[in-house]
Amino acid sequence: MKLPGHDAIARQADEHLVTHRVKLPRKAVERPIRQVGKRLAMALLVLVVTVVIVYADHDGYHDNADSSVDLLDAAYYATVTLSTTGYGDITPVSDSARLTNILVITPLRVLFLIILVGTTLEVLTERTREDWRLSRWRSTLRDHTVVVGFGTKGRSAIQTVCATGLKKQQVVVVDPSTKVIDAATAEGYAGVIGDATRSEVLKRAEVQRARQIIIATQRDDTAVLVALTARQLNRQAKIVAAVREEENAPLLKQSGADAVITSASAAGRLLGLSVLSPAAGMVMEDLIQQGSGLDLVERPVTKAEAGRSPREIDDLVVSVVRGHRVLGYDDPSVAPLRLTDRLITIVRATPATRVTPDTRPLPQD
Known part of the structure; x- marks a missing residue:
């Protein structure tokens, strides 16, 4: 599948790759x-x-x-x-x-x-x-996170994930721009210069051994190609992608993405909500910003909570994940809770809040 301008991008990436293919973060060097x-x-x-x-x-x-x-x-x-x-x-x-x-x-x-x-x-x-x-x-690179695109969306995604416990050494940024990769390595991330729609570039980022892949490209068609290539190299990784247009979301899911975020429509809905209810808009923005105010987290059901209903839990339960289904807190089938369930809750963010690889955001006792 060829897209307009794709060959030009590939040639430009190859020029950069002649001398520097993978860049690792370095300590500050004197002039x-x-x-x-x-x-x-x-x-x-x-x-x-x-x-x-x-x-x-x-x-x-x-x-x-x-x-x-x-x-x-x-x-x-x-x-x-x-x-x-x-x-x-x-x-x-x-x-x-x-x-x-x-x-x-x-x-x-x-x-x-x-x-x-x-x-x-x-x-x-x-x-x-x-x-x-x-x-x-x-x-030594195993179960890491590959981020394709280090623009506004890519930076925000990395900051959110790292704020919940992921180490910078476990993040690899892929971008065709040398300046962008230099900025990423300056912040402590490893970087790969190249076109992420090409399998050899993703292999340099060790995508075949990654735990999760975040696709935050500027173009929707590029995101589709990256998702196809990444899924071909890694069948097990969780792939999350962002698109500008909502009509492209189904195509991205067919390409192998597990979750697709429509950035334009999401921002529009938040704007509309803020117009109708500024307070509700502030709460939603607070939930989006990880590590401050209120946090939306996913955690397993504890032994003490098993057998109870979501309304009897100390945390504010929003949904219950049972198998591959996401059920509302008021769904009659969610009670009683099972040990195999996972809870999506709203909690107060504290310095002790952290995330482990298996639990997504999990408050530390």
């Missing part, structure tokens, strides 16, 4: 000028220390020019010695001077060279270190 300044300061410090050591024992050195070694001669000797030039016009002649050269000057010379070539060594080892990090990342 190059600051790094060079630090290295120069350290090299100068080593040079000054060497000059002081040589001048302190200047009687143990011999200068072929005038036999004596003054401060300038000590600085000259330290410079040519640390740079391994070694002209031989100034030499240590006493036992103490020679011992100092063996035990002190030589280690300082090695340290001086390490400082000078440190930048070169860092460049040479960077690729190896990055390959090692990437290999380790792939080997």
Whole structure:
């Protein structure tokens, strides 16, 4: 299935993928000028220390020019010695001077060279270190969350999920834009640059081992293709997708999405509700924002609650999930509650509220 502009997007993604296919979050790195300044300061410090050591024992050195070694001669000797030039016009002649050269000057010379070539060594080892990090990342990545699209919807989805307990190390962002992926890695998420409608791009995000996939693309047709590709690679993962137009929701479900959110109509309904009842609109907005005010959570039925009706539960029960059915709290068939049921409740958000992989939002006692 080809869409207008799809090949252009793919070519653009391939251009980015030539040098950087997967980007892992990094610690903040100092500016190059600051790094060079630090290295120069350290090299100068080593040079000054060497000059002081040589001048302190200047009687143990011999200068072929005038036999004596003054401060300038000590600085000259330290410079040519640390740079391994070694002209031989100034030499240590006493036992103490020679011992100092063996035990002190030589280690300082090695340290001086390490400082000078440190930048070169860092460049040479960077690729190896990055390959090692990437290999380790792939080997440890399991049951993670893949987010396709890091726009407003994608960011909000990640923030909501992470606010309920998901670690940033368990999130992988996929987007065709290098700048977007740079922004994601800056916030602590791993990123894959590429077109998520292509299976090789999703494989780089290890989508075949993901627990859940969030599709938050800008276009509905792109979301459909991503859902088809993701479902083909992972039959077990939960796929949640957002579409702009409500008429495209059934197509996305046929493509493999477990849940589809219509962003345009949902926002419109919230606007209409706020017009009719501003207070009701505020409550709905509060429920949408995870981690503050009131939270809408799903949790299992406890042993103490089994056999009772939803009205007898301490939490405010909205619905009961029984098998693959979602029943209202007032449905006669939900009473009595079973241990295999799950409750969708409204609770007061607290700092202790957390989510485990098996429970969705679950208040911690």
